[in-house]
């Protein structure tokens with residue numbers, strides 16, 4: 609469902625990605641590991657079409673996103689892909705319920721029952737009428753997970769989604785996320801530094817010196 613072919617990306621003179629290829633089947637859950645600065649976030653941004661590679665192809669469900677115009681890219685970002693960022697990017701002026709519903713509404717797939725179920729499973733029910741400034745970092749992270757899953761994305765890209773959580777909470781959030789990803793039939797690509805969490809996914813790929821290995 610996701611195919612990367614020979615992706616190259618440089619920032620100035622630094623080649624961050626140097627011929628990265630990867631094929632991920634629908635429903636797989638993949639851990640993306642690698643040292644700090646190895647290009648993991650860069651790779652997620654390229655797959656989310658937030659940035660473009662210098663060379664190479666990215667296909668999602670056999671549709672090439674690298675050659676798309678701006679409108680098609682925006683439609684792809686709205687409909688097919690969801691990103692959980694390291695900094696959550698919650699919308700300060702919206703309450704938690706509206707934050708969770710946000711991407712699903714944009715995609716035209718808002719489902720109140722599913723949003724309520726996500727809030728319940730991620731332990732957010734008590735805080736739906738609060739605002740982002742009134743929740744903790746760990747809660748904000750769980751809200752970002754709920755928001756990403758609310759739209760039932762085909763492809764879920766997560767940048768260290770449990771990085772701010774203590775071990776027990778991180779484990780619980782990952783377990784809930786995996787169950788929900790399976791229920792929605794999404795494909796998950798998750799950056800993690802955790803050698804404890806990575807093996808829980810179906811596959812681990814490692815980025816090093818611009819190259820990817822299994």
Ligand SMILES: Nc1ncnc2c1ncn2[C@@H]1O[C@H](COP(=O)(O)OP(=O)(O)OP(=O)(O)O)[C@@H](O)[C@H]1O
Nearest residue numbers: 619620622624642643644645646647648649650651
């Ligand atoms: N917009 C940019 N302009 C210039 N250099 C950049 C830019 N974005 C990233 N880089 C550089 O590219 C390299 C890869 O960064 P990236 O954030 O993808 O790494 P990462 O593996 O996600 O790191 P971390 O685990 O620390 O989050 C780093 O050396 C970074 O400084």
